[in-house]
């Protein structure tokens with residue numbers, strides 16, 4: 074159900090690759106992508122870094138607990154996010170970091186949540202450098218992918234470029250422990266949801282777990298080999314393109330095996346109007362803040 078595309082072929086404007094991209098963007102909402110400029114070494118180091126971070130005690134991890142802040146950077150304990158109001162809070166743990174404004178950026182004065190300060194743990198050693206190296210590579214890849222997506226979504230070439238100069242790009246490490254024995258039918262690693270933003274670029278440790286809802290109404294397992302990526306599209310891009318681009322439901326029920334996945338949620342500058350043509354304007358920052366306030370348990374009801 075999900076097409077695999079070669080990033081090199083996409084860059085070279087290969088017609089059959091372009092056709093698969095079209096189907097992924099406009100119909101299924103998901104694609105797998107390989108042969109990207111992000112090295113397997115960097116991905117391996119990233120998975121290892123998150124693994125070592127999450128293996129620490131909760132007391133250690135809570136030194137960077139996002140719940141102690143009004144923002145969403147740092148560690149989120151199991152139960153810290155509820156993506157589906159009909160399900161219980163997810164049992165995954167997360168570590169989130171995001172775009173950092175330059176020291177002299179006048180936007181700093183506005184104290185926007187979506188550009189909050191990152192919180193870096195002191196251990197494991199090298200964690201921040203590894204995560205930041207991946208962050209930079211993922212941003213570059215996302216920008217290139219959006220260039221191609223603009224074409225199939227009937228936007229002029231370069232449409233997204235000026236709108237992603239200060240991207241609200243949130244990189245998340247998801248840690249799914251083995252599915253707990255207390256877990257019932259309302260408990261998920263991450264419950265069914267659509268991503269909130271524009272483009273999600275996901276990699277992982279190769280353990281199965283991601284499921285995507287197909288047009289047939291069934292959940293389909295999607296495997297992500299280390300060094301390969303899944304991309305999917307979020308609510309904001311669906312809205313922005315008047316429904317042309319598809320945001321597709323997905324989830325992780327979880328299994329006996331623990332698992333790490335790493336989504337990069339790639340979103341535009343906070344003041345970008347992401348409303349559909351003719352609709353009431355809404356800024357990307359306001360949209361994202363509303364979804365964060367709805368789903369991060371420590372922000373729920375504080376909007």
Ligand SMILES: O=C(O)CCC(=O)C(=O)O
Pocket residue numbers: 245247263268275277282283323324325334335336
């Ligand atoms: O772990 C996965 O494969 C998916 C994670 C996900 O959907 C998310 O973090 O939004």
Ligand SMILES: [Fe+2]
Pocket residue numbers: 266267268323
């Ligand atoms: Fe997701």
